[in-house]
Amino acid sequence: MSVMYIRGGTPLEGELTVHGAKNSVLPILAACLLAGGPVTLHNCPRLTDVDAALAILRHLGCGIRQEGRSVTVDPTEAAGSAVSEEQMRSMRSSIIFLGPLLARTGEAHLTYPGGCELGPRPIDLHLAAIRALGCQVTEDRGIHCTGKPKGGEVQLSLPSVGATENAMLCAVGGTGTTTIVNAAREPEIYDLQCFLNGLGARVRGAGGSTVTVEGGLLLHGGEYTVMGDRIVAATLLSACAAAGGRIRLRGVDWRHLSTVLSVLHQAGCRVQSRSEYVELFRDRAKPLRAVPTVRTAPYPGFPTDAQAPVMAALAASEGCTLFVETMFDSRYRHVAELRRMGADITTEGRVALVRGMERLHGANVEAPDLRGGGALAAAALGAEGVTVLSGLHHIDRGYEGLETMLSSLGGAVSRRDD
Numbered sequence: 187m188s189v190m191y192i193r194g195g196t197p198l199e200g201e202l203t204v205h206g207a208k209n210s211v212l213p214i215l216a217a218c219l220l221a222g223g224p225v226t227l228h229n230c231p232r233l234t235d236v237d238a239a240l241a242i243l244r245h246l247g248c249g250i251r252q253e254g255r256s257v258t259v260d261p262t263e264a265a266g267s268a269v270s271e272e273q274m275r276s277m278r279s280s281i282i283f284l285g286p287l288l289a290r291t292g293e294a295h296l297t298y299p300g301g302c303e304l305g306p307r308p309i310d311l312h313l314a315a316i317r318a319l320g321c322q323v324t325e326d327r328g329i330h331c332t333g334k335p336k337g338g339e340v341q342l343s344l345p346s347v348g349a350t351e352n353a354m355l356c357a358v359g360g361t362g363t364t365t366i367v368n369a370a371r372e373p374e375i376y377d378l379q380c381f382l383n384g385l386g387a388r389v390r391g392a393g394g395s396t397v398t399v400e401g402g403l404l405l406h407g408g409e410y411t412v413m414g415d416r417i418v419a420a421t422l423l424s425a426c427a428a429a430g431g432r433i434r435l436r437g438v439d440w441r442h443l444s445t446v447l448s449v450l451h452q453a454g455c456r457v458q459s460r461s462e463y464v465e466l467f468r469d470r471a472k473p474l475r476a477v478p479t480v481r482t483a484p485y486p487g488f489p490t491d492a493q494a495p496v497m498a499a500l501a502a503s504e505g506c507t508l509f510v511e512t513m514f515d516s517r518y519r520h521v522a523e524l525r526r527m528g529a530d531i532t533t534e535g536r537v538a539l540v541r542g543m544e545r546l547h548g549a550n551v552e553a554p555d556l557r558g559g560g561a562l563a564a565a566a567l568g569a570e571g572v573t574v575l576s577g578l579h580h581i582d583r584g585y586e587g588l589e590t591m592l593s594s595l596g597g598a599v600s601r602r603d604d
């Protein structure tokens with residue numbers, strides 16, 4: 187079992203370029219099924235979720251070549267239309283293959299992605315979108331879709347990120363024009379639009395609530411550089427807020443982080459946002475201030491994925507912060523682990539009340555999920571003493587070498603892979 191040893195108390199100092207975004211590269215990899223030739227992706231992060239997506243593409247018949255953070259996907263020989271249960275379970279977001287697979291082959295056979303640490307992960311909006319595009323969907327011991335998407339209007343009752351992306355990918359491979367209403371507005375969806383248009387698609391409006399797709403276009407191959415990961419940046423900034431010091435992050439657009447930066451500024455950190463970097467300074471001699479309320483919401487609201495890391499920083503602050511998690515049922519599993527470090531946090535359903543402590547202390551803790559793991563590492567850097575963090579398989583899904591990133595910024599962090 188791999189563990190991380192983290193000794194708190196050392197302020198962070200330094201500069202780092204944030205790696206490519208997991209939540210952008212995963213739909214982009216699925217979209218490679220729609221390309222008319224090889225696609226090379228740059229700034230592709232080395233993550234276990236990316237490995238799972240590449241395994242699915244190989245299973246479907248794509249050629250894959252990896253060279254560092256560049257990956258080439260050649261879909262020319264791809265002919266499969268089914269993703270196995272084991273593969274669907276290997277990565278929660280494997281449902282994103284539904285739309286492109288159906289558009290490419292006229293059929294798609296997948297199993298339910300299954301719940302995950304965040305609670306049930308329904309896919310009703312994905313299936314409704316596929317039906318709205320004129321395809322047949324039956325659910326009989328799995329999901330079976332047939333038909334060529336014809337285009338149409340997709341009305342999303344919730345601005346679901348995954349359902350928006352599935353609808354876009356299905357529509358690009360369809361014949362008519364599609365309008366997606368109440369689309370999610372996350373920056374990763376805009377990145378997907380830029381990727382698709384670089385292959386010859388005509389997608390408009392991503393980043394806003396209405397996305398239009400002109401179908402019937404044959405896509406070619408190409409190259410693309412994936413955007414930086416705003417949630418990894420939020421995690422590193424939270425770690426600096428917890429430990430003190432000054433860090434500068436490159437490779438992310440600060441505007442994608444504005445709600446997180448606002449909370450950390452309210453807590454007493456000094457934030458500098460420039461087009462080419464974002465910098466945070468926290469004077470360790472001054473305690474962080476609690477922030478009245480942090481409420482998660484779809485973009486451009488406060489990102490649910492940053493809730494745990496920011497809570498970890500505010501667990502050692504003056505005053506009380508009320509968190510309201512509106513996106514997922516079970517996104518406070520890091521609270522029990524923070525309590526083991528001395529945090530005073532009470533949860534009731536989707537609400538968590540954090541009574542700030544002067545300082546947390548090191549403990550043996552286990553990452554309950556991906557962002558909870560990032561949060562525990564951030565908390566440990568500000569805590570007194572040594573923390574032993576296990577459950578690193580969760581962390582490796584979305585952080586490429588978190589221990590390397592933190593130690594490169596001066597954190598006393600090491601990893602032992604037993």
Ligand code: EPZ
Nearest residue numbers: 209279307308309310311312344346347348490491513514
């Ligand atoms: C994406 O998940 C991200 N994952 C998540 O990041 C992120 O937390 C989430 O968007 C919200 O921003 C990827 O992009 C790979 P949703 P997704 O569909 O698409 C409900 C991380 O840590 N819903 O926007 O699954 C759903 O239950 C991960 O990197 C339905 O009811 O999120 C949730 O309450 C965690 N029916 C809400 O919508 C559906 O058919 C938002 O989910 C689909 C979703």
